Amino acid sequence: MQLGPHSLANPWILAPMAGVSEAPYRRIARALGAGATPTELVSARGLIRGQARSRHYLEHDAGERPFWVQIFGGEPEIMGDAAACARDLGAEVLDLNMGCPVKKVVKTGAGATLMRDLSRAAKIVEAMATKSGLPVTAKIRSGWDADSVNAAEACRVLAAAGCVAVSIHARTRAQGYSGRADWGVIADAVEVSPIPVIGNGDIKTAEDARARLAESGCAAVMIGRGAMGNPWIFAQLAGRRADGPTNQERLEMLRRHLLAHVEFTGRELVAIRRFRPHLIWYSRGLAGAAEFRRQAMRLDGLAQVLALCDTFFGGAEDAAADEEIEIEADVAFG
Numbered sequence: 001m002q003l004g005p006h007s008l009a010n011p012w013i014l015a016p017m018a019g020v021s022e023a024p025y026r027r028i029a030r031a032l033g034a035g036a037t038p039t040e041l042v043s044a045r046g047l048i049r050g051q052a053r054s055r056h057y058l059e060h061d062a063g064e065r066p067f068w069v070q071i072f073g074g075e076p077e078i079m080g081d082a083a084a085c086a087r088d089l090g091a092e093v094l095d096l097n098m099g100c101p102v103k104k105v106v107k108t109g110a111g112a113t114l115m116r117d118l119s120r121a122a123k124i125v126e127a128m129a130t131k132s133g134l135p136v137t138a139k140i141r142s143g144w145d146a147d148s149v150n151a152a153e154a155c156r157v158l159a160a161a162g163c164v165a166v167s168i169h170a171r172t173r174a175q176g177y178s179g180r181a182d183w184g185v186i187a188d189a190v191e192v193s194p195i196p197v198i199g200n201g202d203i204k205t206a207e208d209a210r211a212r213l214a215e216s217g218c219a220a221v222m223i224g225r226g227a228m229g230n231p232w233i234f235a236q237l238a239g240r241r242a243d244g245p246t247n248q249e250r251l252e253m254l255r256r257h258l259l260a261h262v263e264f265t266g267r268e269l270v271a272i273r274r275f276r277p278h279l280i281w282y283s284r285g286l287a288g289a290a291e292f293r294r295q296a297m298r299l300d301g302l303a304q305v306l307a308l309c310d311t312f313f314g315g316a317e318d319a320a321a322d323e324e325i326e327i328e329a330d331v332a333f334g
């Protein structure tokens with residue numbers, strides 16, 4: 001799969017996820033075999049104003065190539081300027097967020113609203129490409145709602161505007177994250193799209209990923225919730241291992257991720273609190289996870305959290321039931 005001049009090592013991509021696809025987890029996903037790791041959504045206005053938070057989102061390792069940055073915003077001129085800022089901070093590929101369903105974002109003309117205004121989305125892509133000189137991709141939804149599914153049409157319009165690839169989260173904005181992703185929409189878009197299509201939605205296992213890629217004919221797939229607390233999915237896809245992680249591997253990965261997260265965040269207390277969802281995800285499927293989470297959610301100190309993890313993962317066994325993946329209700333995503 002190509003993104004402009006950049007060839008991806010494989011078609012297994014970590015989906016952009018606010019609070020998850022930060023530099024430490026992107027590094028882990030890549031080390032285990034992910035072919036690409038776009039950033040979470042970054043505000044165009046924040047980039048232009050030089051806000052510390054937006055710049056922080058663009059921190060990355062020199063080895064993260066191509067460095068693929070997702071931007072959200074609704075005005076072509078501002079998006080063009082933001083694209084140039086992102087390039088100056090190291091971006092090599094840019095992604096336009098056309099999927100974020102959150103009201104705060106949608107009402108500014110950004111995110112999923114762009115599915116209802118493809119001509120504005122096209123102007124944004126043109127501005128981003130012209131001002132940055134970088135390849136631009138877009139991440140879209142199936143459509144705004146069930147009556148306006150227009151992913152295939154969006155692929156044509158975005159390609160004509162200069163997009164080099166489109167990722168499709170096969171749910172409408174109205175669906176949010178509920179219901180099932182409709183991979184038929186992705187297969188239909190593949191048929192007509194002049195540019196590579198990346199499929200996304202409900203991939204939970206390596207087998208799912210391989211099957212969806214083959215059935216839909218898309219060029220690559222993005223894995224979101226199925227990769228939370230589970231970077232091993234990329235090792236399985238890269239053919240580096242067949243099984244899931246042992247408890248000891250979970251513990252080692254969690255420690256590595258947490259310590260990198262503390263370093264990335266810079267403030268221990270803030271880092272520990274933001275890391276709490278990851279503790280939940282790494283403990284998914286293990287017996288006694290509910291009690292571990294109750295205890296973990298009360299701890300603010302790094303040493304305490306690490307000690308609790310040592311005890312829990314040292315003794316936990318697999319639970320019989322597979323748990324559903326929970327989403328934090330207040331995260332802004334696409």
Ligand SMILES: Cc1cc2nc3c(=O)[nH]c(=O)nc-3n(C[C@H](O)[C@H](O)[C@H](O)COP(=O)(O)O)c2cc1C
Binds near residue numbers: 041226
């Ligand atoms: C916590 C969370 C944060 C997300 N943040 C973003 C984001 O910043 N940008 C984006 O385009 N999509 C975002 N998404 C959507 C995912 O990239 C993906 O499209 C969606 O989760 C469907 O894929 P999945 O079924 O594999 O999870 C987010 C999803 C979740 C669960």
